[in-house]
Structure formats: structure tokens, C-alpha cells
Amino acid sequence: MAKIKQKIEKIKKIKFVIIFIFLFSYSINIFSEEVFIASFNTLRLGVNKKDYNKMAKILKNFKLIGLVEVMNKNGIEELVDNLEKETGVKWKYNLSPYKVGKSSYKEFYGFIWEAEKVKLIKEIGFYPDLDKAFTRPPYGAYFKIGKFDFIMVLAHSIFGKKESYRRAEAFNYDEVYDYFQGIDKKENDVIIAGDFNLPGHDEAFEQMTVLHKDKIIYAVDPLLKTSIGMKALSNSYDNMFLSSIYTSEFTGKSGTYDFTNGDYKKSRDSISDHLPIFIVVETSVDDD
Ligand SMILES: [Ca+2]
Ligand SMILES: [Ca+2]
Numbered sequence: 001m002a003k004i005k006q007k008i009e010k011i012k013k014i015k016f017v018i019i020f021i022f023l024f025s026y027s028i029n030i031f032s033e034e035v036f037i038a039s040f041n042t043l044r045l046g047v048n049k050k051d052y053n054k055m056a057k058i059l060k061n062f063k064l065i066g067l068v069e070v071m072n073k074n075g076i077e078e079l080v081d082n083l084e085k086e087t088g089v090k091w092k093y094n095l096s097p098y099k100v101g102k103s104s105y106k107e108f109y110g111f112i113w114e115a116e117k118v119k120l121i122k123e124i125g126f127y128p129d130l131d132k133a134f135t136r137p138p139y140g141a142y143f144k145i146g147k148f149d150f151i152m153v154l155a156h157s158i159f160g161k162k163e164s165y166r167r168a169e170a171f172n173y174d175e176v177y178d179y180f181q182g183i184d185k186k187e188n189d190v191i192i193a194g195d196f197n198l199p200g201h202d203e204a205f206e207q208m209t210v211l212h213k214d215k216i217i218y219a220v221d222p223l224l225k226t227s228i229g230m231k232a233l234s235n236s237y238d239n240m241f242l243s244s245i246y247t248s249e250f251t252g253k254s255g256t257y258d259f260t261n262g263d264y265k266k267s268r269d270s271i272s273d274h275l276p277i278f279i280v281v282e283t284s285v286d287d288d
């Protein structure tokens with residue numbers, strides 16, 4: 001009899017522990033605030049013909065989106081107008097102060113965000129590319145979502161005639177990271193996002209992804225294709241790099257947003273030849 005009683009006591013204890021674990025993890029979930037941050041190569045926004053309403057339907061899934069290949073202010077403003085119509089809430093944008101590139105082709109970098117959720121703390125500006133290592137020097141701004149504040153840097157690497165041109169540029173991204181990391185001693189969240197014209201695991205990024213003391217990772221799996229060919233998705237060119245030491249706010253969840261529905265040509269003609277890529281971050285805490 002005593003043995004049975006003991007057993008029941010034991011079961012009660014286990015039950016209590018299980019309930020406690022359940023409540024504990026549930027309470028974490030109550031306070032969790034996961035937010036999707038994206039980057040997107042828009043394929044000449046403002047110049048190419050676009051279905052802006054469809055584009056807004058795609059991008060409304062994210063709270064902050066970094067844009068490359070923005071050709072003019074009208075394009076980004078039309079996108080913001082459509083996002084506001086689609087979501088019923090206010091959106092804002094930031095455009096780099098000038099276009100960058102070769103004399104034959106230049107583009108702006110841009111950010112768009114849902115105004116209630118995301119705050120632009122400060123525009124930081126271009127990477128001071130003294131060695132002229134980049135055709136389009138990366139551009140950064142300082143944002144805050146919930147408690148999570150971070151510097152988001154946009155990059156659009158050279159495509160060039162050969163892969164070696166792209167690699168030559170890619171070797172310098174560790175210096176871009178160091179520059180933006182060095183801007184603020186206390187703030188250490190730096191996310192470099194955009195179209196790199198190389199997959200994240202390319203050896204040209206190894207100064208960052210293998211050798212850097214901040215243990216920088218690429219967030220999007222290179223097995224995921226991020227650009228749209230005529231008959232299929234192709235190449236994993238878009239990604240985000242961040243420090244796995246400092247940016248523990250990154251949940252490890254990331255991906256591409258495939259809006260093509262298998263219709264590649266129409267997608268290219270009306271939206272872009274790239275998919276948006278994203279990371280999911282936890283915004284209820286910030287450690288720096
Ligand atoms: Ca921070
Ligand atoms: Ca720093």
C-alpha cells in the first residue's frame with residue numbers, strides 16, 4: 001500500500017514538473033514578438049513597368065524591407081502608396097541621398113517600413129569606399145523594432161562579365177561589416193543584406209563567414225534559389241549576413257518568399273527577377 005502511495009506521489013510530482021515546463025514555455029511565447037525583415041532586388045523600381053498592387057500584397061508580409069535597384073523616388077513612393085492602400089496603415093521610406101554605380105548605370109538603395117512597428121533612428125549613409133573596392137558602395141541605416149535595435153546595411157554587388165569580378169568585390173565585405181560595427185561601441189547588431197551575385201557559402205565571403213571573430217553567418221540557405229529565370233528559379237544570390245554572437249535576436253528562421261506560382265515570365269515582367277528573402281527576429285529583447 002505504501003509503495004502504491006509513493007508511486008502516486010511520484011506521478012504527481014512528474015505531472016507538476018510537466019505543467020510547470022508547459023506554463024514556462026507558454027509564458028515565453030506570450031511575450032515573444034517575432035518580426036519578418038526582408039531584402040528585395042526590385043528590378044529597376046520606378047522605370048520598369050510593375051504591378052504595384054501585387055508587389056504590395058507580397059511585401060506587406062514584412063515589417064521592414066531593404067530595396068536594391070531603386071531607380072527613382074517615384075517608384076518607391078508608388079510602392080509605399082500601394083502598401084498603405086493594401087494594409088490600411090502608414091508606411092514610410094528612406095532613399096539613399098544619391099545613386100551609386102558606373103556612369104552608364106546607377107541606382108538608389110531604399111528602405112520601406114510599417115511606421116507603427118519600425119522606427120528609423122538614424123540614416124548612417126554609404127560605406128566610405130576609399131579603395132574604390134565596390135561599384136556600388138553599401139548603404140546603412142539604424143532601425144529599431146520593439147526593443148531590438150540594429151544597423152541594416154544594403155548591398156548590390158557587381159554582376160560583371162566574370163565571376164572573378166564578383167569575388168574580388170565580395171572579399172571586401174568583412175571591411176564593410178567592420179566599418180558599420182565600429183560606428184557605435186554599444187550597438188553591435190549589424191545586418192548586411194542584399195543581392196551579392198554569389199551564394200552565401202562562396203569562398204569569397206570567408207573573411208566574414210569563416211575567419212571573423214564575430215562569427216558572422218549567412219542567414220539564407222544557399223540551397224534556396226532567389227532569382228527568377230525564364231523557366232525556373234535560379235541562383236542563390238540574395239542573402240543577409242549577421243553576427244551569431246551579437247545578433248542572438250535572429251531566431252534562425254529565414255527563407256525566400258516565392259510569389260511566382262510557377263509563372264516565371266509573368267513574375268519577371270510584372271514584379272521582379274528576384275524573390276524577396278527574409279529573416280525572422282525576436283524583438284521583445286535586445287542585448288546591446
Ligand atoms: Ca541592438
Ligand atoms: Ca558596434
Ligand SMILES: [Ca+2]
Nearest residue numbers: 189246247287
Ligand atoms: Ca543584439
